[in-house]
Amino acid sequence: MLNEKTISVISKRIKSATFLVIGDLILDRYIEGTVERISPEAPVPVVLEKRTWAAPGGAANVALNLKSLGAQVTLTGLLGNDEDGNCLQKMLEKADIYFFPVVEKQRPTTVKTRVSARNQQLIRIDREITSLPSPAGLRKMLSIIHDSISRCKAIILSDYAKGTLTPSLFQALQANGNPPVYVDPKPRNFRHYKNFHCLLPNASEAAQLVRTNTTTVTPTNAQQVAKQIVRKLGCNEVVITLGEHGAFVFCKNRGIRVPARTRRVFDVTGAGDTFTAAFAAAETAGLNPEDAALFANLAAGIVVERYGPSAVSLADVKKELKVKKILNETTT
Numbered sequence: 001m002l003n004e005k006t007i008s009v010i011s012k013r014i015k016s017a018t019f020l021v022i023g024d025l026i027l028d029r030y031i032e033g034t035v036e037r038i039s040p041e042a043p044v045p046v047v048l049e050k051r052t053w054a055a056p057g058g059a060a061n062v063a064l065n066l067k068s069l070g071a072q073v074t075l076t077g078l079l080g081n082d083e084d085g086n087c088l089q090k091m092l093e094k095a096d097i098y099f100f101p102v103v104e105k106q107r108p109t110t111v112k113t114r115v116s117a118r119n120q121q122l123i124r125i126d127r128e129i130t131s132l133p134s135p136a137g138l139r140k141m142l143s144i145i146h147d148s149i150s151r152c153k154a155i156i157l158s159d160y161a162k163g164t165l166t167p168s169l170f171q172a173l174q175a176n177g178n179p180p181v182y183v184d185p186k187p188r189n190f191r192h193y194k195n196f197h198c199l200l201p202n203a204s205e206a207a208q209l210v211r212t213n214t215t216t217v218t219p220t221n222a223q224q225v226a227k228q229i230v231r232k233l234g235c236n237e238v239v240i241t242l243g244e245h246g247a248f249v250f251c252k253n254r255g256i257r258v259p260a261r262t263r264r265v266f267d268v269t270g271a272g273d274t275f276t277a278a279f280a281a282a283e284t285a286g287l288n289p290e291d292a293a294l295f296a297n298l299a300a301g302i303v304v305e306r307y308g309p310s311a312v313s314l315a316d317v318k319k320e321l322k323v324k325k326i327l328n329e330t331t332t
Contacts, residue, residue: 002291004318010285011070011314017284018072020148022141023059023158023165023184025077025101027088028269028309029113030054035122047117056091057112059158061270061309062184063097065277065299066156068311074098074152076144078133078164080109100144102137110162114269119307130163142172154180154284156276157196161186182280184272185209190233198237198283199229200276206240219245219257226250237289239296241275246297251289258293261301261323270309275300278312 033047079101170192180197187208246260279296
């Protein structure tokens with residue numbers, strides 16, 4: 001059962017654990033401003049810039065959330081030899097994350113730039129190259145993984161389909177007796193996820209993974225979809241995030257839905273990263289999959305009420321658990 005005492009117990013275990021995060025590194029940039037007129041050049045709003053800022057995204061955001069929860073984190077992925085790559089590297093080093101990027105001159109750092117006004121996103125501009133790393137870059141990444149893996153309690157693969165996670169890398173992780181591997185998947189690499197410990201797709205990704213007739217997974221068909229994923233890939237667990245419906249956990253041929261608290265959704269950016277990090281940290285620290293999913297739901301729920309990607313701490317989750325308890329008592 002998840003309560004404040006349980007969180008206090010697992011916090012000590014999380015702090016003693018080291019996680020290896022491998023995946024697509026993203027720099028999230030934000031331009032916030034006000035809109036008072038429409039451009040005379042085209043029917044688009046004119047944004048008067050008021051504030052700009054940046055934050056780690058993708059695999060970097062997963063690593064940042066693990067660190068915020070108290071874990072030790074080693075992170076690797078592809079980075080461009082540019083100003084954005086330097087910016088991301090400085091932020092991760094400041095967060096005390098062991099960061100070993102593979103810098104490739106021929107590709108830019110992946111950047112997502114969001115322009116917003118009055119808390120409403122107007123446009124997102126992406127800069128990326130999704131080709132696979134060079135042979136030299138792949139060798140360097142595999143060397144980093146080999147040197148880091150013996151010290152890790154668990155591995156998280158953060159797949160944004162930007163090219164970092166290659167068939168050779170998947171094969172290398174499957175060939176050895178590695179720690180449990182948690183995967184935040186993308187359908188493009190579905191066939192490469194065989195025999196990993198846990199997959200954590202969102203509802204849309206889960207539907208694409210099994211090619212259902214619907215575009216998303218609902219609480220009604222979640223068990224059927226999760227069973228198909230386990231059967232096809234041989235993983236131990238599947239956790240499907242269902243947005244406002246919480247999450248569905250399938251493990252040892254048993255499925256259960258973990259509900260989420262009703263809340264105002266402000267921005268979903270980074271919520272999946274937070275859920276993945278929190279679930280892996282909680283389960284690695286000894287929680288059963290159901291309680292780990294509840295813990296992760298609480299953490300991700302905090303993020304959607306904030307603007308932009310955000311790292312959640314154990315203190316944040318404890319506070320959220322108190323709120324959930326009060327709301328449950330009020331409605332009973």
